[in-house]
Amino acid sequence: MDLGGKQILVIGGGSGIGFAVAAAASQAGAAVTVASTSADKLDAAVRRLGERARSAVLDATDEAAVAGFFEGRAFDHIVYTAGDWGGARRGPLADTDLAAAAGLFRVRFWGALAVAKHGAPTLPQNGSITLTDGMIAQRPSKGSVVSSAMAGAVEHMTRALAVELAPIRVNCVCPGLIRTGVWDSIPAERRQDQFARLTARQLLPRIGEPEEAAEAYLYLMRAGYTTGQVLYVEGGSALGQ
Ligand SMILES: NC(=O)c1ccc[n+]([C@@H]2O[C@H](COP(=O)([O-])OP(=O)(O)OC[C@H]3O[C@@H](n4cnc5c(N)ncnc54)[C@H](OP(=O)(O)O)[C@@H]3O)[C@@H](O)[C@H]2O)c1
Numbered sequence: 001m002d003l004g005g006k007q008i009l010v011i012g013g014g015s016g017i018g019f020a021v022a023a024a025a026s027q028a029g030a031a032v033t034v035a036s037t038s039a040d041k042l043d044a045a046v047r048r049l050g051e052r053a054r055s056a057v058l059d060a061t062d063e064a065a066v067a068g069f070f071e072g073r074a075f076d077h078i079v080y081t082a083g084d085w086g087g088a089r090r091g092p093l094a095d096t097d098l099a100a101a102a103g104l105f106r107v108r109f110w111g112a113l114a115v116a117k118h119g120a121p122t123l124p125q126n127g128s129i130t131l132t133d134g135m136i137a138q139r140p141s142k143g144s145v146v147s148s149a150m151a152g153a154v155e156h157m158t159r160a161l162a163v164e165l166a167p168i169r170v171n172c173v174c175p176g177l178i179r180t181g182v183w184d185s186i187p188a189e190r191r192q193d194q195f196a197r198l199t200a201r202q203l204l205p206r207i208g209e210p211e212e213a214a215e216a217y218l219y220l221m222r223a224g225y226t227t228g229q230v231l232y233v234e235g236g237s238a239l240g241q
Contacts, residue, residue, distance in 0.1 A: 001126070001222045004029030006076040008221070011060055011115055014041035016180030017132070018081035020210035021217045022049055028218065035069070036082060060111030063118075070118045077221045078119045078129045080112045085182055090143040101146040108132070109153055116157075120165050128169040128227075130220045131158050135176045135234050155230050162228030169227035171220040176234030178208045203236025 008025045012018035013034030022032045026049050034045050035058040042055035058069050060082050084107045088100060112131050119129065136144050137151035151174075158172040177198055186194050195207045216231045232238065 001224050002029075003077075003218070003221060006030045006221075007033070007074060008077045008079065009033045009035060009075045009119070010079045010081065011035045011058065011111075012081035012083065012132075013079070014038060014045040014055070016081065016182065017175060017178055017210050017213045018079065019045055019048075020214035021079050021081065022053065024211065024214040024218050025221070026050065026053060030076075033075075060115055061106045063114045066111075066114040067118045070122050074122050074124075075119070076124060076127050078115060078123065078127075079217050079221070080115055080130065081132045082111055083108050083132070089147055092143055093145050096146065104146050104150050105153070109150055109157065112154065113157060116161050116165070116170070120168055123168050125167050126169075126224060128171065128221050129161065129165070130217050131161075131170070131172040133172055133174050133230070135174060135232070135237055137174065138232075138238055158230060159228045166227065169220075169224075171223075171227060172230045173213065173216045173220065174230050174232045174234065175213045176202070176208060176232075176237045178210055178213050178233075180210055199235060199237070201237070201240035202234075203239055206235065208233060208235055 003025055008030045010018045010022045013022040014036045022034050026032045031052055033054040033056060034042055035056040036042060037059050039057050046053045046055045059065055087103050116129055131154055133151040133154040136148045137155055140148035155172055158170055161170040199205045199207055213233045216233045220231060
């Protein structure tokens with residue numbers, strides 16, 4: 001399926017993996033809209049994407065805003081890469097404040113569901129929705145109970161949405177370690193060592209690039225006979241020895 005001339009919405013497309021998806025889709029001839037909460041970030045993204053790109057400020061956790069955003073709009077494909085990085089993401093279960101931990105689901109799970117609910121009616125029968133989780137769903141580490149459960153929930157939601165919304169296709173990309181701005185919190189002089197340590201056991205022992213993750217989203221948008229699937233872009237971390 002050619003992406004030329006298609007209307008593609010990337011929620012979370014102002015940075016990181018989402019930006020790489022927007023850039024690749026734009027390169028493939030699609031008309032891209034990037035959406036997220038920060039107008040500045042989106043403006044900068046649109047400047048880099050070129051004049052055909054559009055942006056929209058949208059908080060995916062605000063269902064009324066999501067419903068309003070989709071009113072009167074039409075897309076061919078929706079990609080959801082939104083994720084926030086605040087709050088306590090890791091820690092021993094014994095110390096976990098469960099009420100605060102529920103916040104981990106707000107953007108990645110509930111935001112994605114709001115977008116599927118209100119975005120699906122804007123899609124054609126051969127349209128698609130592509131969600132995002134992470135390898136923590138497959139390889140939990142100590143202190144990651146809530147993150148791992150949330151990421152796994154996105155995978156199950158993907159399969160259930162594929163059933164619910166068929167023939168609209170719903171798939172999910174599960175990235176491993178990808179070089180985006182989220183890792184900038186690690187001081188630059190220690191970042192390379194940290195990447196080397198975290199990827200040492202992978203079959204491909206290096207961090208992935210956002211453009212490599214973007215390939216998976218482009219494939220899932222084009223792949224007209226593929227739905228309810230999770231596509232792993234993780235450098236062989238699951239098979240790492
Ligand atoms: N990078 C990795 O190594 C990695 C690994 C596994 C999984 N992932 C997953 O991949 C996804 C993308 O990660 P990334 O590395 O590309 O991070 P990123 O650059 O921080 O991208 C996330 C985007 O989400 C947007 N966002 C945050 N809250 C939002 C909200 N309420 N509504 C709409 N948009 C919102 C942010 O923009 P605003 O600030 O403008 O809202 C940001 O552009 C995340 O779900 C992440 O968990 C990443």
